[in-house]
Amino acid sequence: MKAVFENLGALTYLASGGPAHVFRARNSRELENFTRDFDNYRVLGNGSNVIVSSAGLSEPALILDGDFKRVSVRGNDVTAGAGALLKDVIKISAAAGLSGLEDLAGIPASVGGAVFKNAGAFGSSIGDLLKRVKFYRAGKEYGISAALIRTSYRKGPVQIPAVISEVCFSLRKKSKDKIIERIKEVTAMRKKKGFIYRKGSGCIFRNPDARPAGKLIEECGCARFRAGAVSVSPLHANVFVLGGANPAGDAYELMKKIRLRVYKEKGIYLEPLVEFWGRFGKQI
Numbered sequence: 001m002k003a004v005f006e007n008l009g010a011l012t013y014l015a016s017g018g019p020a021h022v023f024r025a026r027n028s029r030e031l032e033n034f035t036r037d038f039d040n041y042r043v044l045g046n047g048s049n050v051i052v053s054s055a056g057l058s059e060p061a062l063i064l065d066g067d068f069k070r071v072s073v074r075g076n077d078v079t080a081g082a083g084a085l086l087k088d089v090i091k092i093s094a095a096a097g098l099s100g101l102e103d104l105a106g107i108p109a110s111v112g113g114a115v116f117k118n119a120g121a122f123g124s125s126i127g128d129l130l131k132r133v134k135f136y137r138a139g140k141e142y143g144i145s146a147a148l149i150r151t152s153y154r155k156g157p158v159q160i161p162a163v164i165s166e167v168c169f170s171l172r173k174k175s176k177d178k179i180i181e182r183i184k185e186v187t188a189m190r191k192k193k194g195f196i197y198r199k200g201s202g203c204i205f206r207n208p209d210a211r212p213a214g215k216l217i218e219e220c221g222c223a224r225f226r227a228g229a230v231s232v233s234p235l236h237a238n239v240f241v242l243g244g245a246n247p248a249g250d251a252y253e254l255m256k257k258i259r260l261r262v263y264k265e266k267g268i269y270l271e272p273l274v275e276f277w278g279r280f281g282k283q284i
């Protein structure tokens, strides 16, 4: 498996990014070799939760391709390679009359990224549907099954350094019409809340305790903050509207600006949910 030196801008959802050595693993042998040869690397899913510095990465980035994009259905179980897109898994599950993933419709994730972050929406989290997760670490494959799977708010069952390779979801039978109806409902609600594709991020900050970060941001008067061409979304204060020539740098500055204001006003230090990869300005 050879690395290609390429710009991550085209591979990340948030249109940020500089150059990196990119490896594409297409089968388990390549993944085994990669995780044996490297211990410091980044796994890139659909790039919807990472903002990459325009300076790029010093460590290699791994993408799961080929076999890792397969999805299959057996009884109530849906097994997906970690490189598959969550939207495709939802579509295939719905066509098979299998329910459980509908609330996650519209999250622009790969299966691996969604499980790593324990992605969720409308009270559902992907972690609650997991029957089995396979991952690679240091050249070896591991598997954990439901009884041993532990997840929490935006924290999946596998910690780095590891590459999630395959996931099995345990779903329930339901009428296809009802599943599709729920997907449409969820999609409409997401649009209303401001989770709009291409122009917007997902949630920038974790909710501290039970308090929504968006509410704190509004209470601290940051709802109209901007940095360069990146601004707080008028629809949702915990979402950034991205744009301009340096969206990564501007998003980082805006994140810092809001965090400082919220800390001064409320004594709460907001923790980013979005990951900033590569080198950015000075940390506060």
Ligand SMILES: Cc1cc2nc3c(=O)[nH]c(=O)nc-3n(C[C@H](O)[C@H](O)[C@H](O)COP(=O)(O)OP(=O)(O)OC[C@H]3O[C@@H](n4cnc5c(N)ncnc54)[C@H](O)[C@@H]3O)c2cc1C
Binding pocket: 013, 042, 043, 044, 045, 046, 047, 048, 049, 050, 064, 082, 083, 106, 107, 108, 109, 110, 111, 112, 113, 114, 115, 116, 117, 118, 119, 120, 121, 162, 163, 164, 165, 195, 196, 197, 198, 200, 201, 202, 203, 275
């Ligand atoms: C418009 C928009 C709406 C969003 N809405 C939601 C929402 O409703 N709920 C929600 O929870 N999130 C939401 N997000 C955030 C994002 O989609 C999730 O965090 C998602 O889980 C990230 O998946 P990804 O494949 O894009 O991962 P990436 O952004 O590529 O990576 C995210 C993290 O996962 C790790 N990772 C990726 N693949 C693997 C793997 N195979 N093995 C190990 N680690 C891996 C990466 O290394 C990184 O640490 C939204 C984002 C956007 C842009």
